[in-house]
Amino acid sequence: MIVVYSDAMVAPAQGSSPSAGKPRPVVDAWRELDAAMHVVAPVAVTIDDFARAHSRRFVEDVFAMRVANGFGTRSADVNRSLPYTSGAMLTAARLALAGRTAVAAPVSGFHHARWSEAAAYCTFNGLLVTALALRAEHPGLRVGILDYDYHYGDGSDDIIARLGLHWITHYTAGQNYLYPEQAGAFLDAIPEHVARMADCAVVLYQAGADPHIDDPLGGFLSTAELAERDRRVFQCLHDRAIAVAWSLAGGYQQPLSKVVAIHRNTYRECRAVYAGTPAPAPER
Ligand SMILES: [Zn+2]
Secondary structure, three states, rough: EEEEOOOOHOOOOOOOOOOHHHHHHHHHHHHHHOOOOEOOOOOOOOOOHHHHHHHHHHHHHHHHOOOOOOOOOOOHHHEEEEEEHHHHHHHHHHHHHHHHHHEEEOOOOOOOEEOOOOOOOOOOOOHHHHHHHHHHHHHOOOEEEEOOOOOOOOOHHHHHHHOOOOOOOEHHHOOOOHHHHHHHHHHHHHHHHHOOOOOOOEEEEEEOOOEEEEEEOOOOOOOHHHHHHHOOOOOOHHHHHOOEEEEEOOOOOOOHHHHHHHHHHHHHHHHHHOOOOOOOOOOO
């Protein structure tokens, strides 16, 4: 399995969100699981890359610390990490597309970021930054965004609508699935969600941990149901030969090890599908 990671993606956790600090413990857990894990460093995105998905003035204001980041702080450490977190998503998508495979980007904090506004732990929308960079590199490319974070990817919709990005198929489960009694219907709908992206060469998959039923900002799925979600997503994409770059998105249980355990299960399910090894039982 290919994982895009370097310490440049990490910043001290801000406020009540562990997201900025999460890449390192997640990658450590994955490495423990898979000694053959192949780590590739992210290529940092540029101001011009950010400015495809956001107002240039907003991008410059964030880096000059004239406005707060998505955590509501003004942090040089967070700012230094931002070109690498969006860069990890873009690097993962490039590698996935080139190899027609699955590549992990252990990053969070994208889908609430709007055209000219950071929100809810999200400063820049690395999903849209990635989609727009890929489209510039591959004219005519169609991109899917399969957002299975617990929350509505409103920032992604804002940018897609503002720029009229008809070549992106965006599905955000947070608009439709909120309650434990919907778990079965959600899992059954996954093949249909993926089928909507049948004409996409690559899908950006937000494998959020906050749909977990114990999440303080979630949730509606058990640990086993989250693993089943991931198994179905990867299997459906694999069956359709659609490349996938996947991110961590939200997860707010304490201690952080509970969130890391969910991301471990996502890695196991991905590896099981793409390496052809049988999926082990998810960790409880
Ligand atoms: Zn969320």
